[in-house]
Amino acid sequence: MTTELQRSGVSATLARAKGARRAALIGYLPVGYPDVDTSIEAMVTMVRAGVDVVEIGVPYTDPLMDGPIIQTAATGALAAGVRVRDVFRAAEAVAGAGASCEVMTYWNPVLRYGVDAFARDLASSGGSGLITPDLVPDEAADWIAASDAHGLDRVFLIAPSSTPERLVTTTAACRGFVYAASLMGVTGARSSVGSAAAELVRRAREVTDTPLCVGLGVSTGEQAHEVAGFADGVIVGSALVATLVQAPDNRAGLIALAAKATELAEGVRQ
């Protein structure tokens, strides 16, 4: 395989944004909230509003890295009957809308589905790879093999607490991009991004050429602009999910979502 063929959709998207001298905007939504069809419509809505990469969440009963907003959406999606395989339908729809996507999932649903089978089905639906919040490279031998076999990205997280040694080994295990957690905590909006994110990105730049995308706590266009000043991508989750969770009905939710995504997209383009 040539290196060009190995470049995932997300890698190409990040490279294009870099060519335009800006950071990419990565928007998270869980599949299945408030129902599968509406969640897919919401993802396409985000793309039309300027989100470059969709991070499709797999709802899970025990999301221990997530704050109240995403927990609420995950619980709602499970109650509405979402299945793991719906994530592949969502990936196809995002690809059809002209954007690329990564799937964000806790490890047990993938383990239960079968690591290789999940990788196969994700690749064939047009997904670029996985973001794994509770799987560190140390435990990921099966996933590393499957992602190699199917040409998928593997996005592991780094955190302000990561030791210098772990920054080296974890970023080296990543493909596509590295998810830099901006702070010590779970998902959810924060009033300010804080200095830990810039410092973490600075430390990581010294040991890797892989794009560094920053997530956790970003909720406004202003914050997105600030993070775009030092990161290759800005990841927003809870602020987007909140537009759906807090809306009186689906239509109002999609309108609020489009407005928030537009605000964030302008933030990374300023």
Added chain:
Amino acid sequence: MTEQPTTQAAPPLGRFGAYGGRYVPEALVAALEELDEHRTKAMADPAFLGELAELHRSYTGRPSIITPVRRFGDEHCGGAQVVLKREDLNHTGSHKINNVLGQALLTKRMGKTRVIAETGAGQHGVATATAAALMGLDCTVYMGRVDTERQALNVARMRLLGAEVVPVDHGSRTLKDAVNEAFRDWVANVEHTHYVLGTVTGPYPFPEMVRDFHRIIGVEARAQLLDEFGRLPDAVLACVGGGSNAMGIFHRFIDDAGVRLIGLEGGGDGPASGRHASRFSGEATPGVLHGAFTYVLQDDEGQTIESHSVSAGLDYPSVGPEHAYLRDSGRADYYPITDHEAMTAFEALSRTEGILPAIESAHALAGAMKIGRELGPDALLLVSLSGRGDKDVHTAAKWFGLLDERDSDV
């Protein structure tokens, strides 16, 4: 773009056969490595071990005694000789204090000033609040809303000890959700906070560390039996929620090939009912929950299934990874005990011996009733009486219809 080399993953840490590992957010890895370093040093440090032993002697009340229960054995266990290891007599009323004192000492060694804990029945929360009070640490305990209601007395105990108790309203509002919330707190506050995980599961090094702090149960009991009965037991029985009292009493006997190790799970309404906490009874399959690869009650999508048990301490959809290993290797056997069987054993021990067991421990007693009848009068059974029943008086009184309706809010 250059192709990046695939990193060779380091050999898996902390595995019991295939089980265990460290499935956590990267943000916690540094803290787990720090903990592993400190506890490894501490467990080889005579000063640490001496301090812990002295606390156990003058504060916990160790060694805990063993009690032969002849009437219970004669009337309910086919005449088998049954001996209880009395962890219920420890300070705070259960085995939980063994682990908590060890982890609280480690917290101070690591220079941290705050502990957090999850609790189901409240015993681990009470023990953690106690150790925090003793050692001057701030303490927050997470407890599912359902459990705060069925164990209201323990909530009050923790608050009297100065701990903050946070009811958890997510998910099934029981122990597993309290664990999730404790992890969320830990990620945000790990710099000055230690998570005193209460059982032998979670990410490495917790399963091994918690087992090692409870290992004293089996070490003492084995020596006491040899001393007082001149022989090893035919079987050692313990209830298994996460499985800390069971690992504690089993571990010293693992190399004694003639000693059967028997774990009793919360059987709820029975294995076929779908309302139980029997991780080894069929529906459960290996998976990842709360940082460990082990048996998990899960559906075919990998979503956790809510467990059910009359005992809050056994009402947990996962189990320590070393139990998964002992089960698969055939060294230990695990059986479900229904709510009804457990409450029958609760009443039996209370009426024949004047000892009110924790409902958790009553599951082990119910196991002894079955195994005793199977093995007969020559058998010597060691049962871990992991906790006392004071906290369960209200639940038991309701179960047996001993409360007037008017009193049922007492």
